[in-house]
Amino acid sequence: MKYPPSLVGLIRELSRLPGIGPKSAQRLAFYLFEQPREDIERLVGALLEAKRDLHTCPVCFNITDAERCDVCSDPTRDQDVICVVEEPGDVIAIERSGEYRGLYHVLHGVLSPMNGVGPERLHIKPLLPRVQDGMEVILATGTTVEGDATALYLQRLLEPLGAVVSRIAYGLPVGGALEYADEVTLGRAMSGRRRVNEAPTPPRPRRDEEDGAAPVPSPR
Amino acid sequence: MKYPPSLVGLIRELSRLPGIGPKSAQRLAFYLFEQPREDIERLVGALLEAKRDLHTCPVCFNITDAERCDVCSDPTRDQDVICVVEEPGDVIAIERSGEYRGLYHVLHGVLSPMNGVGPERLHIKPLLPRVQDGMEVILATGTTVEGDATALYLQRLLEPLGAVVSRIAYGLPVGGALEYADEVTLGRAMSGRRRVNEAPTPPRPRRDEEDGAAPVPSPR
Amino acid sequence: MKYPPSLVGLIRELSRLPGIGPKSAQRLAFYLFEQPREDIERLVGALLEAKRDLHTCPVCFNITDAERCDVCSDPTRDQDVICVVEEPGDVIAIERSGEYRGLYHVLHGVLSPMNGVGPERLHIKPLLPRVQDGMEVILATGTTVEGDATALYLQRLLEPLGAVVSRIAYGLPVGGALEYADEVTLGRAMSGRRRVNEAPTPPRPRRDEEDGAAPVPSPR
Amino acid sequence: MKYPPSLVGLIRELSRLPGIGPKSAQRLAFYLFEQPREDIERLVGALLEAKRDLHTCPVCFNITDAERCDVCSDPTRDQDVICVVEEPGDVIAIERSGEYRGLYHVLHGVLSPMNGVGPERLHIKPLLPRVQDGMEVILATGTTVEGDATALYLQRLLEPLGAVVSRIAYGLPVGGALEYADEVTLGRAMSGRRRVNEAPTPPRPRRDEEDGAAPVPSPR
Amino acid sequence: MRSRSANRSGIVIRRRVTPAGDIIVTLLTPQGKVKAIARGGVRGALASRLNLFHHVAVQVYQTPQADLATVQQAVLEGALPRLAEPERYAFAHLMAELADALFQEGEFSGQAFDLFAGALRGISHQPDPEWVALVMSYKLLGLAGFVPQTNRCARCGTADPAHPDPLGGQLLCAACASLPAYPPPSLDFLRNVVRRSVRASMDHPVPEEQRPALWRALERFVTVQVGNVQSWRQLVPTAAVSA
Amino acid sequence: MRSRSANRSGIVIRRRVTPAGDIIVTLLTPQGKVKAIARGGVRGALASRLNLFHHVAVQVYQTPQADLATVQQAVLEGALPRLAEPERYAFAHLMAELADALFQEGEFSGQAFDLFAGALRGISHQPDPEWVALVMSYKLLGLAGFVPQTNRCARCGTADPAHPDPLGGQLLCAACASLPAYPPPSLDFLRNVVRRSVRASMDHPVPEEQRPALWRALERFVTVQVGNVQSWRQLVPTAAVSA
Numbered sequence A, B, C, D: 001m002k003y004p005p006s007l008v009g010l011i012r013e014l015s016r017l018p019g020i021g022p023k024s025a026q027r028l029a030f031y032l033f034e035q036p037r038e039d040i041e042r043l044v045g046a047l048l049e050a051k052r053d054l055h056t057c058p059v060c061f062n063i064t065d066a067e068r069c070d071v072c073s074d075p076t077r078d079q080d081v082i083c084v085v086e087e088p089g090d091v092i093a094i095e096r097s098g099e100y101r102g103l104y105h106v107l108h109g110v111l112s113p114m115n116g117v118g119p120e121r122l123h124i125k126p127l128l129p130r131v132q133d134g135m136e137v138i139l140a141t142g143t144t145v146e147g148d149a150t151a152l153y154l155q156r157l158l159e160p161l162g163a164v165v166s167r168i169a170y171g172l173p174v175g176g177a178l179e180y181a182d183e184v185t186l187g188r189a190m191s192g193r194r195r196v197n198e199a200p201t202p203p204r205p206r207r208d209e210e211d212g213a214a215p216v217p218s219p220r
Numbered sequence E, F: 001m002r003s004r005s006a007n008r009s010g011i012v013i014r015r016r017v018t019p020a021g022d023i024i025v026t027l028l029t030p031q032g033k034v035k036a037i038a039r040g041g042v043r044g045a046l047a048s049r050l051n052l053f054h055h056v057a058v059q060v061y062q063t064p065q066a067d068l069a070t071v072q073q074a075v076l077e078g079a080l081p082r083l084a085e086p087e088r089y090a091f092a093h094l095m096a097e098l099a100d101a102l103f104q105e106g107e108f109s110g111q112a113f114d115l116f117a118g119a120l121r122g123i124s125h126q127p128d129p130e131w132v133a134l135v136m137s138y139k140l141l142g143l144a145g146f147v148p149q150t151n152r153c154a155r156c157g158t159a160d161p162a163h164p165d166p167l168g169g170q171l172l173c174a175a176c177a178s179l180p181a182y183p184p185p186s187l188d189f190l191r192n193v194v195r196r197s198v199r200a201s202m203d204h205p206v207p208e209e210q211r212p213a214l215w216r217a218l219e220r221f222v223t224v225q226v227g228n229v230q231s232w233r234q235l236v237p238t239a240a241v242s243a
């Protein structure tokens, strides 16, 4: 038995999507076949509309359908911090954490010479004019070697501009047990330990109050 | 931060697909955003074309883009056996096994009173005129309670028509160890055991010759 | 830091056990350390007692602490059927299924030339005098290549003795969907399908009556 | 069929071990049955020897077979830092990370009122005389609510003694992507971010040199 | 396509990690208590979300065979990190223990959930967490139908008793009692806390020196009526040092 | 009881995360290259260990059906965190790319592994990582059988050529060349680096101003003999700013 060509075509297109193997693609295709025409058309419409409306913000390279993205055009966001991330999805992850009220900058990748990704392939150049003297730039690239290399590269670039450059913390995930942590992470959690001092109540109570922890002066 | 509506819409449509949770939908949406317009248009085209071209075969209710499906219109298929399955995907699974050269009939579901699926919701009625006296009908519905119930229902319907009604074998999967089989399956594998007799070469050599096994006369 | 030698020794012995990796062994050792002395002694006692009391039944090679095993010494078991299995654990799996009331024979392995396991390494020889003309022997070795090879070897040996030799059924596990079955198993389930005939009540009512199914006369 | 009592007893004892379900216990019991007597006796010997030789160090409550544990009796360990952990296994995890050269203190649990574990059930009292003015105490209990509560409790107790109290870092595991981090952990990684300053080469080059990172003065 | 998955939103009142690395949690939800297992959860993101006292939305999957539902996904809806502070931690445990003892699986009670969630929030944020815990304990007991008898002596039935009942945690008349009568604020509390609004009770705290007697009464009442609850001991470190 | 598991110790030379959260790594080991997949690895402890340039011991499981072995366990044996520094990062990539191109799966070569591991260590620790990269690139090429011809002109065969070969990265005689001859240190390097010991080469670095020509030669030689390699561009930020 041969599959009808349009079924084969649909399965092929679906299996190009990330995380969808040939078996899932086939299952999806059969599922779509069973759906009413309106549902297919709504999906098709959503795809075309998204492609038509969405583009990267010219300031921070986040995804938007407006001239500037929602963060860049919100004057209540802290204009003195920029958080640099790899991908648009990372912006959402950080927003969901609720711990950040500053701006973003999306690189759309990490430095990877062996994959032909040098600085010119990332949105690094437009970041430079955004950084003012005394501003904080948080390097929130991934904690892989590639993410670290990108962070180090940016640090070299940004500190001469007068930026206070910081890196997201490495350590144990919340809810973790030491026993289940890998040794690399545990080593970083030990060397990155922070002093928990009995500071007096901070002037303005903050959500993340317990994190105003001071670093340990001389880690061994 | 608010997502752009067309991104939200796309994520919502994608997360309606089976097996795609909200996180995967988001990842898919970002992936699609990064793809060139041609790729999106090819996917959209495949979806629309599939919806336009595909329908169920009026004879066997398999998926096809022709008047009759590929199996129904192939005169070399054995016209004296019909294999009844739940879904179009099952036809493909059986075809892939290479063990079957007869016809199919796709029910598009199983009997499930608690989900409101009675016989009239399945393609049972059009099966009856296809069944001739002496023909074999293989009930290849799933081995769940619902699949068994559907098979028993069909058996009652088809045997009066003179059909030789058979059921796919229950037993151990190939490559299995008894230790890992559940006790219900192991019980079926024991009670369904087959005689392995050193029969002389069968009159017409067949591919599945080793399966011409005789049943055990008196299993206990 | 060095571990105390007796801790190292315990971890080493524990990690020799099947299915216990080095990490689990370490966790087990710490757990045992925390237990009261009586619990350790009870475990040790159980180990020594099991080693002292248990041996293989001289008839069927199942595990027993008596002269003959529980099955061999039970006169109500059907003395006309022997089920041949690979390991003592398989006896328990089949007993749990509740579908069998005959005798057993435990091979303690499967034929595997590449691992140096020939027929002389298995308890095959003592099986032969147990087999009488007209008796049924069920070959319930695993459905792997090695299990199949062992079954075929035994069939050649046992049929000349007049035994009715049968093999447990290959097929779909109970509760399965065709879609998730691998194609080899599905092929076996198709070719091993059985006729479901509305047979009159069998001469002597049996528990597994619904399995007294006749084979399909001419499977294709 | 009934199992021999000594087999039942062995399976029961084995299934008491953590992480070993009834099925694994049965498999283990059969495995042990097949092993030569010497192997069983070696396992039994290891169990008894471990129970006889091992005890908790009277200073730090780590496991040892000597008067004091290997860390407490090693004068080259940094005597000015104590790392407080929940379980002996955590000592091993931290040692494996290679990032720590100080002393330990093992609590053997965490505060959990609902499980009846108050401070008197943990080895907290013997910790107090070990802490000298100016010493660092690293609270390396787990990052669960219970571990946090235990750390906060100890902080209150130890700071009046003049200890510099620190907590292992919360944050992203090494090799992680933001997208796969949960929002709670990501929030901690953001609020716990550290300044990466271009400090001059430190006086004595250290392995964890890159971790001498300063905290960000004013996290938002 | 039958769905054995259900979505529930609730607060983790118990959490246990098995040696195999599974996390077993009990949630209190508006639809009743839910017990579920996150297999291998200790190694993944679920470990962060399924923490004690976290408010989480979970997707649980129930198979007919398994007696324990499986947690498939969890999303954090709220955390109260200050509950780890020594002066709040044990009170949070007490609330969780009471909720676990008083409410059953499958017993639909949005009211119980709201009351419990409010109790945790209060213990986390209020400057006087002890008072929150005393008030909310009686409110939770009352909702579950355990109301101390305060208009008649617990032993002889005489009206208007005012003395502590050292066995049952209720009230005794002067004749039956061996202890002096409760001071008026304590007596008012015991007589009215169950039906009075939480806000009204919060506005009129009993002086601290009278509370140990109220705690003794609550402990006796819970032990006799509900059963064994462990979280009575407080965790303020100074006390522990002196102990 | 047949074992399809194997233990291998090697250095991660490629790492890719699939959208499904699997990590696909290529390791260079003394037993040759190994490619394997850690399913769902991005969510667990394997993500920390299976990082680029990490030296790990892995247990891999190979089934007859699957073409990619599965990583079951991984233990970190060594990490070189300084390889992330801008002046070292791209050189480490170059070594990994060369190793990936030069050595094959299942091709047993303890020597290749040792040389590659030494190259990464040198790039990580030495004050002059560029020089380490130049030397070790030629040593790796030489071990794989790619040795530049230096005693005869690459075009006409004349003996003792001394001029750059802009196409093939070897040497040309004065007649065939359009560029001036290499200075003596560079010539000595090109003629002897492959057979000279690493230590000897390290002790006599070519002056920095002569190196761009050597890099051009190496790039041409690799491109012609081995194929496309991407990690030529350097990542020192000042250059990037000016670019």
Ligand SMILES: [Zn+2]
Pocket: A057, A058, A059, A060, A061, A062, A068, A069, A070, A071, A072, A073
């Ligand atoms: Zn923007």
Ligand SMILES: [Zn+2]
Pocket: B057, B058, B059, B060, B061, B062, B068, B069, B070, B071, B072, B073
């Ligand atoms: Zn058809």
Ligand SMILES: [Zn+2]
Pocket: C057, C058, C059, C060, C061, C062, C068, C069, C070, C071, C072, C073
């Ligand atoms: Zn026997």
Ligand SMILES: [Zn+2]
Pocket: D057, D058, D059, D060, D061, D062, D068, D069, D070, D071, D072, D073
């Ligand atoms: Zn010690």
Ligand SMILES: [Zn+2]
Pocket: E153, E154, E155, E156, E157, E158, E172, E173, E174, E175, E176, E177
């Ligand atoms: Zn009275």
Ligand SMILES: [Zn+2]
Pocket: F153, F154, F155, F156, F157, F158, F172, F173, F174, F175, F176, F177
């Ligand atoms: Zn020439």
